[in-house]
Amino acid sequence: MMYKYNFNSMSTMVQISINQEMFANDLMPVYKLFAAVEDTCSRFKEESELSRLNQRVGKEVEVSDDLFNILKEALRFYKETNGIFNPGILSAIEDSGYTKSIEYIKGKELGASSHSAPEISKIQPYQLNEEKQTVILQTRIDLGGIAKGWVIDCAADLLSKQGYGFINVGGDIRIFGILPRPLNIGIEDPFDPSNMLSSIQVSQGAVATSTSMKRRWKMNGKNKHHLIDTTTGEPSTSSILSSTVTAPTAVEADVLAKVTLLLGEEDGKFWLSSKRIKAVIINEGKEIWRGSE
Numbered sequence: 159m160m161y162k163y164n165f166n167s168m169s170t171m172v173q174i175s176i177n178q179e180m181f182a183n184d185l186m187p188v189y190k191l192f193a194a195v196e197d198t199c200s201r202f203k204e205e206s207e208l209s210r211l212n213q214r215v216g217k218e219v220e221v222s223d224d225l226f227n228i229l230k231e232a233l234r235f236y237k238e239t240n241g242i243f244n245p246g247i248l249s250a251i252e253d254s255g256y257t258k259s260i261e262y263i264k265g266k267e268l269g270a271s272s273h274s275a276p277e278i279s280k281i282q283p284y285q286l287n288e289e290k291q292t293v294i295l296q297t298r299i300d301l302g303g304i305a306k307g308w309v310i311d312c313a314a315d316l317l318s319k320q321g322y323g324f325i326n327v328g329g330d331i332r333i334f335g336i337l338p339r340p341l342n343i344g345i346e347d348p349f350d351p352s353n354m355l356s357s358i359q360v361s362q363g364a365v366a367t368s369t370s371m372k373r374r375w376k377m378n379g380k381n382k383h384h385l386i387d388t389t390t391g392e393p394s395t396s397s398i399l400s401s402t403v404t405a406p407t408a409v410e411a412d413v414l415a416k417v418t419l420l421l422g423e424e425d426g427k428f429w430l431s432s433k434r435i436k437a438v439i440i441n442e443g444k445e446i447w448r449g450s451e
Contacts, residue, residue, distance in 0.1 A: 160323060167192040168200075168306055170328035174313075177335075178321035188313050195312075198224050199305035201248065212248065212298040220292050229286060229293055232304050235413045236282065242417050246283030247386045248298040303416060306330060307366070307409035314408070332364040332408040345438050348399035356438050356446050360404055366411035368419045369400040387420060396422045400440040403430070423447075 163174040163185060172192060174185075198207045207225050221229070235243045284295045310327050314334040317325065322335025331343060340361040344354035348369055358365060370385050370393070387394040401418040405411035414435065418426040423441060430437045430449040437449040 165189060165192075168196055168309075168327070173326040174317065174323065175326075176317060176321050176323035180320060184320060187316055191312055191316065192309055195224060195305055195309040198222060199228065199301045201300055201302070208299070208301060211293065211295065215295045215298060218287075218290075218292045218294050220290065223291075226286070226291050226293070228301055228305055228308050229284065231308060231409055232299075232301060233282070233284070233286060235304070235417075239413070239417050241280070241388060242420050243413050244283060244388045245299040245301055245304070246297040247388065248300045250386045250392070303412050304409060307364075307407070307412035310364070310408035330364070330366040330408055330412060331360075333360065333362050337361055343402075345400070345402050345440070347444070348440055349444070355440060355444065356448075358402055358404065358436065358438055360436075363404060363406045364408040364411040365402060365404050366408060366415045367400060367402040368412075368415035370394060370396070370419065385416065385419060394420050396420060396426075397441050398423055398426055398439050399442055400438075401426065402438045404436040 160175045160177055161179050163176075163180060165172050167189075174180075174188070196206075197203065200206045201208055201212070203209060207222060211219055211221065211225070229245075232243075232245045236245065281296055283297050283299055284293050286293050306327060307330060310325055310330055310332045313325050314332040317323065318334035322333075322337055324331055324333045324337075324341060331341070333341065340359045343358050343360065343365055345356040345358060345367070347353040347355045368385065385394045385396075386392070387396075396419050398419045401415045403411050403415040403418060405414055414430075414433075414437075418430055418437065418439065420426075421429055423439070426439065427447060427449065430439075434450045439447040439449070441447075
């Protein structure tokens with residue numbers, strides 16, 4: 159018997175499935191955690207810590223524990239992926255029209271941008287100082303996906319003290335405790351979310367899907383989406399439409415899924431195979447590739 163609890167945060171639905179009945183005071187730390195990370199990392203809240211930091215490019219700024227830890231994770235993946243995962247894309251993403259929370263622009267035609275895609279700097283987007291817990295930004299940054307992964311992992315740690323189960327935040331799933339049997343997670347058709355094209359089984363860790371088909375809008379009559387190719391500063395033209403990846407943590411799964419899509423089919427498959435990661439890729443022709451089964 160699994161008990162289910164839902165609430166909204168970060169422009170999506172948070173779903174908790176757990177083998178123990180939980181009451182409001184049991185769930186309160188999880189609600190507070192999500193609210194705190196959203197208040198810290200949302201680029202859509204003018205007063206968020208990230209928004210304030212983005213106004214101080216080039217200056218040394220002391221930051222909170224949470225923000226420092228997320229920045230540390232983001233920098234680790236920036237280095238590990240040679241800059242394919244790059245938090246320093248905020249100007250590029252705004253220039254593509256993604257200036258408001260997705261529910262306000264999804265599927266809409268936006269006014270034309272007056273200038274060409276901004277160059278994404280080849281230099282590291284920021285420097286961290288561990289001792290002083292400070293950061294110096296070289297460019298404005300976005301932490302959307304990695305902050306979501308980070309809060310899912312923190313929530314899973316809290317929930318594991320109560321029992322076993324999983325937490326699902328907009329399709330990013332993290333298991334906590336020991337499940338009696340593996341989860342079978344359906345993978346949507348990128349063109350028709352009501353149709354499941356494939357599935358992936360997991361008994362521990364996390365699963366995340368990156369897709370260029372969900373967060374879409376139009377600008378100058380052209381389709382745009384939120385996954386920026388750091389070599390062009392434009393939304394990615396990768397033939398991978400959906401990449402679903404497993405990893406020990408939600409942070410890692412989120413980054414791996416995104417990087418696989420951005421690398422494109424040939425490099426993405428090679429990269430996943432070299433890491434021996436269980437994954438499912440769906441391309442424009444709806445062909446399904448499965449890695450490390």
